[in-house]
Amino acid sequence: MVDRKVILTDVGHSFDRTGEDMLFRHLTMTLLPKHVYALTGPSGSGKSTLLSIIAGWVTPVAGSVERIDCGRVCWVLQNPHGVARRSAIDHVALPFIARGERRRTAETHAMELLEAFGLSSLARKPFRDLSGGEAQRLMLARGVASHAGLLLVDEPTAQLDLNTAATVNEHLHNLSMSGAIVVVATHDPRTRDACTDLIDLRDWQNDEPAHATSIERGGEHHE
Ligand SMILES: Nc1ncnc2c1ncn2[C@@H]1O[C@H](COP(=O)(O)OP(=O)(O)OP(=O)(O)O)[C@@H](O)[C@H]1O
Numbered sequence: 544m545v546d547r548k549v550i551l552t553d554v555g556h557s558f559d560r561t562g563e564d565m566l567f568r569h570l571t572m573t574l575l576p577k578h579v580y581a582l583t584g585p586s587g588s589g590k591s592t593l594l595s596i597i598a599g600w601v602t603p604v605a606g607s608v609e610r611i612d613c614g615r616v617c618w619v620l621q622n623p624h625g626v627a628r629r630s631a632i633d634h635v636a637l638p639f640i641a642r643g644e645r646r647r648t649a650e651t652h653a654m655e656l657l658e659a660f661g662l663s664s665l666a667r668k669p670f671r672d673l674s675g676g677e678a679q680r681l682m683l684a685r686g687v688a689s690h691a692g693l694l695l696v697d698e699p700t701a702q703l704d705l706n707t708a709a710t711v712n713e714h715l716h717n718l719s720m721s722g723a724i725v726v727v728a729t730h731d732p733r734t735r736d737a738c739t740d741l742i743d744l745r746d747w748q749n750d751e752p753a754h755a756t757s758i759e760r761g762g763e764h765h766e
Contacts, residue, residue: 549574555605567747584744590728614692625670632666638689712737
């Protein structure tokens with residue numbers, strides 16, 4: 544875990560076969576644990592694409608990505624998929640059971656996480672009955688349960704009220720402090736401000752190399 548990092552070197556991507564219409568280019572940075580990276584940019588600028596590149600699911604047309612000691616990669620989608628008939632608690636207990644815990648202990652641990660994410664009253668509800676925001680928080684709880692080393696989150700607070708959004712942001716921070724690398728694609732200024740570092744894709748649309756900036760709590764950011 545000490546050496547966990549993702550190294551992006553001169554990364555660029557285009558879905559255009561000619562490679563002329565690059566979404567971003569020359570993206571060079573190292574992502575580290577204990578940081579929460581806000582990935583911002585206008586709709587269509589390539590945030591989800593960059594998350595897929597960081598996860599290793601898309602190969603960039605330019606540059607390279609090295610994932611060192613990242614362990615389990617967990618992706619929390621905006622509209623996550625679960626097992627329709629399985630209960631919320633089952634979704635979170637499963638990673639504990641997979642690591643050898645007895646069901647009862649796993650359910651106790653899962654319940655603690657459901658409480659932390661404001662979902663304890665929904666524990667026995669089947670996944671198909673959860674709202675979009677509830678389903679997404681459930682998947683974040685599952686990400687924590689599965690000890691993800693690299694957590695990629697798409698718009699975690701878009702569908703949430705202020706208090707729940709603040710709780711989710713706090714958990715993303717806690718997760719990063721426990722040793723995970725967390726990257727959050729977001730349009731929400733509150734979520735951006737709750738992150739430690741900013742990757743604004745608008746900075747990477749030109750030929751000149753840019754860099755990630757760190758964010759001061761309270762909204763201002765500096766280099
Ligand atoms: N598999 C694909 N093939 C072709 N074009 C794609 C593919 N995936 C995404 N694109 C295009 O690439 C661009 C970037 O898409 P992406 O989903 O990464 O943007 P985004 O910044 O996450 O957008 P939003 O904020 O709206 O979610 C868009 O124009 C999209 O249509």
